[in-house]
Amino acid sequence: MKLTVWTYEGPPxxxxxxxxxxxxxxxxxxxxxxxxxxxxxxFTMIERRGHRPPVSxxxxxxxxxxxxTAGLFKxxxxxxxxxxxxxxLIVGASCTAELIQDDPGGLAETMDIxxxxxxxxxxxxxxxxxxxxxxxxxxxxxxxxGPVEKTPHITANLIGPLALGFRHRDDIEEIKGxxxxxxxxxxxxxxxxxxxxxxxxxxxxxVNILMYPEHAETAARHMxxxxxxxxxxxxxxxxxxTHDFVTEVAQICGVEPKKDLSRLRQPWWSKSVDSTYLxxxxxxxxxDATHVITAxxxxxxxxxxxxxxxxxxxxxxxxxVRALAKAFGLEALISDDYLEVEKAIEDAAPEMILGTQMxxxxxxxxxxxxxxxxxxxxxxxxxxxxxxxxxWEGANVIFDTWIHPLVMGLEEHLLAxxxxxxxxxxxxxxxxxxGHAQPxxxxxxxxxxxxxxxxxxxxxxxxxRIFLKQRSKRASRRTRAAMSWSGWPMPRKS
Amino acid sequence: xxxxxxxPAATCRDAPILKERxxxxxxxxxxxxIWLHRKMQDAFFLVVGSRTxxxxxxxxxxxxxxAEPRFGTAILEETDLAGLADANDELDREVGRLLSRRPDIKxxxxxxxxxxxxxxxxxxxxxxxxxxLHAPHVRVLNYSGSGxxxxxxxxxxxxxxxxxxxxxxxxxxxLLLVGALPDVVEDQAVALLTKMGIGPIRVLPAPxxxxxxxxxxxxxxxxxxxxxxxxxAALERRGARMISxxxxxxxxGTTLWLRxxxxxxxxxxxxxxxxxxxxxxxxxxxxxxxxxHLRGKSVFFMPDSQLExxxxxxxxxxxxxxxxxxxxPYIHKGLVGPDLDLIPAGPTISExxxxxKQLDRVRAARPDLTVCGLGLANPLEAxxxxxKWAIELVFTPVHFYDQAGDLAGLFSRxxxxxxxxxxxxxx
Ligand code: SF4
Numbered sequence: 001m002k003l004t005v006w007t008y009e010g011p012p013x014x015x016x017x018x019x020x021x022x023x024x025x026x027x028x029x030x031x032x033x034x035x036x037x038x039x040x041x042x043f044t045m046i047e048r049r050g051h052r053p054p055v056s057x058x059x060x061x062x063x064x065x066x067x068x069t070a071g072l073f074k075x076x077x078x079x080x081x082x083x084x085x086x087x088x089l090i091v092g093a094s095c096t097a098e099l100i101q102d103d104p105g106g107l108a109e110t111m112d113i114x115x116x117x118x119x120x121x122x123x124x125x126x127x128x129x130x131x132x133x134x135x136x137x138x139x140x141x142x143x144x145x146g147p148v149e150k151t152p153h154i155t156a157n158l159i160g161p162l163a164l165g166f167r168h169r170d171d172i173e174e175i176k177g178x179x180x181x182x183x184x185x186x187x188x189x190x191x192x193x194x195x196x197x198x199x200x201x202x203x204x205x206x207v208n209i210l211m212y213p214e215h216a217e218t219a220a221r222h223m224x225x226x227x228x229x230x231x232x233x234x235x236x237x238x239x240x241x242t243h244d245f246v247t248e249v250a251q252i253c254g255v256e257p258k259k260d261l262s263r264l265r266q267p268w269w270s271k272s273v274d275s276t277y278l279x280x281x282x283x284x285x286x287x288d289a290t291h292v293i294t295a296x297x298x299x300x301x302x303x304x305x306x307x308x309x310x311x312x313x314x315x316x317x318x319x320x321v322r323a324l325a326k327a328f329g330l331e332a333l334i335s336d337d338y339l340e341v342e343k344a345i346e347d348a349a350p351e352m353i354l355g356t357q358m359x360x361x362x363x364x365x366x367x368x369x370x371x372x373x374x375x376x377x378x379x380x381x382x383x384x385x386x387x388x389x390x391x392w393e394g395a396n397v398i399f400d401t402w403i404h405p406l407v408m409g410l411e412e413h414l415l416a417x418x419x420x421x422x423x424x425x426x427x428x429x430x431x432x433x434x435g436h437a438q439p440x441x442x443x444x445x446x447x448x449x450x451x452x453x454x455x456x457x458x459x460x461x462x463x464x465r466i467f468l469k470q471r472s473k474r475a476s477r478r479t480r481a482a483m484s485w486s487g488w489p490m491p492r493k494s
Numbered sequence: 495x496x497x498x499x500x501x502p503a504a505t506c507r508d509a510p511i512l513k514e515r516x517x518x519x520x521x522x523x524x525x526x527x528i529w530l531h532r533k534m535q536d537a538f539f540l541v542v543g544s545r546t547x548x549x550x551x552x553x554x555x556x557x558x559x560x561a562e563p564r565f566g567t568a569i570l571e572e573t574d575l576a577g578l579a580d581a582n583d584e585l586d587r588e589v590g591r592l593l594s595r596r597p598d599i600k601x602x603x604x605x606x607x608x609x610x611x612x613x614x615x616x617x618x619x620x621x622x623x624x625x626x627l628h629a630p631h632v633r634v635l636n637y638s639g640s641g642x643x644x645x646x647x648x649x650x651x652x653x654x655x656x657x658x659x660x661x662x663x664x665x666x667x668x669l670l671l672v673g674a675l676p677d678v679v680e681d682q683a684v685a686l687l688t689k690m691g692i693g694p695i696r697v698l699p700a701p702x703x704x705x706x707x708x709x710x711x712x713x714x715x716x717x718x719x720x721x722x723x724x725x726x727a728a729l730e731r732r733g734a735r736m737i738s739x740x741x742x743x744x745x746x747g748t749t750l751w752l753r754x755x756x757x758x759x760x761x762x763x764x765x766x767x768x769x770x771x772x773x774x775x776x777x778x779x780x781x782x783x784x785x786x787h788l789r790g791k792s793v794f795f796m797p798d799s800q801l802e803x804x805x806x807x808x809x810x811x812x813x814x815x816x817x818x819x820x821x822x823p824y825i826h827k828g829l830v831g832p833d834l835d836l837i838p839a840g841p842t843i844s845e846x847x848x849x850x851k852q853l854d855r856v857r858a859a860r861p862d863l864t865v866c867g868l869g870l871a872n873p874l875e876a877x878x879x880x881x882k883w884a885i886e887l888v889f890t891p892v893h894f895y896d897q898a899g900d901l902a903g904l905f906s907r908x909x910x911x912x913x914x915x916x917x918x919x920x921x
Contacts, residue, residue: 035522
């Protein structure tokens with residue numbers, strides 16, 4: 001038993017949902033109680049999908065337990081097939097159904113469903129969401145992808161992008177562009193927008209681009225072994241990594257490493273004088289292993305930051321993250337305990353955090369700016385605009401995103417110079433972030449000097465009277481809305 | 495003017511109920527923890543469950559609220575499933591750790607989940623054991639918020655019901671208001687009743703365990719929410735008597751609710767009028783303004799918060815809407831009967847759910863507004879329908895006169911938005 005407050009990963013069946021929801025023509029029948037339907041909102045609200053996840057839940061109740069939950073599962077399966085007519089079904093159990101041991105896979109097998117039915121065994125009490133994504137995609141590939149004739153021209157599969165991923169939608173476009181520049185075509189992108197029928201054609205590609213190892217490495221290995229398709233090991237996030245990626249793909253495919261750098265602005269943005277203010281900024285990195293590993297290289301080699309701490313929450317990738325930390329002279333933090341991460345950040349006292357939505361909250365509390373680099377993410381991390389992380393445009397986007405929370409260049413000097421001025425005090429934050437001009441007190445933020453970077457947030461004295469006044473107004477407004485505590489945007493009183 | 499509202503000839507009280515059993519699309523009772531833990535300031539809610547339960551709480555809340563909120567999930571692991579003895583030891587250890595780290599905690603709720611119930615982890619016994627262990631500093635209670643036993647707001651009912659047996663006994667004639675409302679709304683209710691000379695007024699749940707109300711044969715109570723059936727039954731078992739009324743949503747609902755209590759306490763018309771005339775008038779004006787875009791429009795309620803019937807009464811009688819279907823997870827006529835009495839027969843009243851079939855009915859009816867859960871709202875909007883997410887009704891102050899306009903506004907905003915947005919290409 002482990003006391004958990006906030007979690008980085010959901011249960012493994014949510015990982016399976018992320019695969020199913022990313023795909024088309026696939027349906028997931030999940031043996032689960034009614035409350036588990038909350039997971040739909042992750043996709044419809046956080047990712048703003050305009051369709052329900054293709055999941056039918058059995059929603060068994062207490063009174064069903066003594067009776068026939070297996071029959072209920074079969075009925076749900078049949079209804080789901082009849083109504084949605086999918087090309088394939090996946091079936092499985094949530095944590096509660098795992099305990100009642102109905103064996104969804106076995107039950108579905110006894111039924112007369114005329115499409116492939118793939119059973120998922122996702123041990124809810126041992127594994128988590130990323131295991132669920134990787135295992136589900138692997139099971140689908142194993143069941144559906146067989147040897148087929150290669151495409152006549154050189155093509156690649158892009159594997160790993162799925163629902164609720166951090167910028168997966170845009171990364172796909174960026175990778176397509178990189179491959180296009182080398183004259184490599186796309187065979188299948190999966191799971192994102194793929195149908196089960198598409199998966200049967202995976203074997204026609206010459207290379208697998210493993211975009212997100214935490215979601216598709218097992219499938220990539222399987223396809224290498226069974227279909228003889230090599231897969232890429234470089235994740236092209238950052239300028240250097242993208243160069244390496246192009247070299248790697250070119251080698252595998254025996255083509256010229258052609259690049260179109262005409263849209264890449266990043267190296268100059270880092271080299272321009274304004275960016276000397278970035279030099280040596282102390283950053284703490286935390287998130288999934290893929291994004292942390294790539295972010296570490298960008299932070300050090302492409303921004304000139306000092307990495308003062310790094311780690312990941314997905315234990316499956318503890319080894320490479322530990323090795324990376326060692327190369328940075330650090331000890332990796334491998335943990336999914338939010339409070340432990342907060343403590344480590346507090347101790348490292350960075351000037352910026354590159355993390356997940358969880359670290360964004362930690363940053364708010366500690367008064368440290370934070371940019372998001374990894375899932376889990378919230379609704380504001382699914383922007384309407386094109387904003388990939390991978391490839392050349394990804395490098396541009398990352399530069400902008402990371403410096404956004406920082407106080408930049410001359411502004412930093414001015415803030416320091418006029419810090420006694422009430423409108424200009426350090427706590428006012430960067431001028432491009434609204435609403436920050438409020439005093440920090442123990443109650444409001446709970447900071448001590450040692451959390452603060454050398455250049456920011458120097459104002460520690462008693463806040464000028466005017467702020468105390470503002471603050472009490474703020475407090476009364478807070479009391480008024482005392483129960484509107486949900487994180488979902490709520491309408492304001494007029 | 496204080497005469498009871500006109501009761502329509504044929505009402506929804508006796509309308510046949512469409513009972514459905516199929517896939518439900520509704521939260522489980524754990525969700526109530528999100529508001530309950532804010533209301534009870536010295537309580538901690540410890541869910542004994544799985545990673546799914548922890549993830550539900552996080553997702554339903556929308557974001558993380560505090561670094562260490564007064565709730566958490568003791569996640570069962572393989573070893574706990576292997577032997578119940580070990581699970582109990584583990585639970586005792588986790589509780590011990592928690593209480594030593596959080597000395598501010600005076601009440602601890604062990605909240606049962608589907609997994610804890612399926613493995614038959616006896617949280618009632620655990621609560622007794624832990625109460626003895628941590629007495630007198632901490633009282634440990636238990637209730638079920640599991641999805642196999644409870645839906646969404648039923649969790650609050652289960653929680654409050656678990657507190658009733660340990661409320662101190664009293665023979666005082668007191669009014670007990672039952673339900674966890676935002677402080678600002680609770681204060682308004684108390685102020686209105688106090689103005690009529692009604693008192694003493696106590697509230698369940700109290701903000702702190704030391705302030706827990708007494709209960710006994712002279713207690714009369716009024717529910718603030720239409721989902722507190724078990725709590726009401728538990729209070730009745732302790733001799734208290736329920737004042738039955740429509741729920742205090744909108745001007746009419748608030749007036750009838752107050753009137754029922756006033757009658758119980760023998761308040762005369764003049765006093766009632768003096769206390770309510772001004773806020774009633776304000777509420778009427780506010781509703782008239784906010785409901786401009788609602789009049790003549792149709793509404794469809796998917797079952798979600800249990801507030802559906804009282805809200806349908808508000809929207810149909812005070813905002814001029816027409817209800818097509820009013821779905822509720824379960825219907826407790828002892829509580830919502832007075833609201834059903836006021837809704838003219840016509841709309842389909844449904845209980846339970848078969849979500850795909852119900853969505854077929856929504857698509858066929860194409861209502862002007864569909865009230866539904868977060869999982870369904872965007873998909874319906876994408877189909878060109880206008881929606882209102884039900885969870886907001888539980889998280890936002892919506893009861894009593896001063897919120898009546900806001901309540902109408904919650905429903906009219908999506909309709910207004912639809913009218914305002916001009917995003918489509920012009921022909
Ligand atoms: S439905 Fe059951 S298993 Fe799912 S979150 Fe609720 S209590 Fe936990």
